[in-house]
Amino acid sequence: EPEVTQTPSHQVTQMGQEVILRCVPISNHLYFYWYRQILGQKVEFLVSFYNNEISEKSEIFDDQFSVERPDGSNFTLKIRSTKLEDSAMYFCASRARAGTDTQYFGPGTRLTVL
Amino acid sequence: DAKTTQPPSMDCAEGRAANLPCNHSTISGNEYVYWYRQIHSQGPQYIIHGLKNNETNEMASLIITEDRKSSTLILPHATLRDTAVYYCIVPQSTGANSKLTFGKGITLSVRP
Numbered sequence: 001e002p003e004v005t006q007t008p009s010h011q012v013t014q015m016g017q018e019v020i021l022r023c024v025p026i027s028n029h030l031y032f033y034w035y036r037q038i039l040g041q042k043v044e045f046l047v048s049f050y051n052n053e054i055s056e057k058s059e060i061f062d063d064q065f066s067v068e069r070p071d072g073s074n075f076t077l078k079i080r081s082t083k084l085e086d087s088a089m090y091f092c093a094s095r096a097r098a099g100t101d102t103q104y105f106g107p108g109t110r111l112t113v114l
Numbered sequence: 115d116a117k118t119t120q121p122p123s124m125d126c127a128e129g130r131a132a133n134l135p136c137n138h139s140t141i142s143g144n145e146y147v148y149w150y151r152q153i154h155s156q157g158p159q160y161i162i163h164g165l166k167n168n169e170t171n172e173m174a175s176l177i178i179t180e181d182r183k184s185s186t187l188i189l190p191h192a193t194l195r196d197t198a199v200y201y202c203i204v205p206q207s208t209g210a211n212s213k214l215t216f217g218k219g220i221t222l223s224v225r226p
Contacts, residue, residue: 043216101205101212105157
């Protein structure tokens, strides 16, 4: 069964460093998402991406964040200068097409900022 | 998104049916009800969704009331591995964005 994959599973970085979280969505899906979950809190929407551009972003997704689909398979989230409060689980999700809301999530990347 | 309300927690015995309720009284006519679950800190897992009719798949059944203001997710024979947080979500109408808004969900504890 096709699934969303994410790498790395755990990333440790120093405050102020840049990190790139990688996701491989399900093949032939068209809509891509990033969510995050701070320990003990709700899963929060960050950004949606379709047709090579951002469809919607939350207040969390400020200028420090960017997303990219550099090739036909990867979908990346970059945090330019990490802060302590960026420590969280980051989940990638993908959706097949308009007409369905079903999103399939990856296993997540645990980001720890020291 | 239409707001959903779930009790914070419930438990059930292994092998018994788990019935997880959800209220979504402000749901509009073309909005679906979705259920996801999250086991520990893993990625949310899609379970089932429905519009009006009851739905069943290999994981669960979804019962939606006739007025669509509430629904119940049924795990027919709960196992220890079903212990998780279950989210009832009513996404905004399908379109380019269709983001999911997660609440606190209901924590299901399956006891041996």
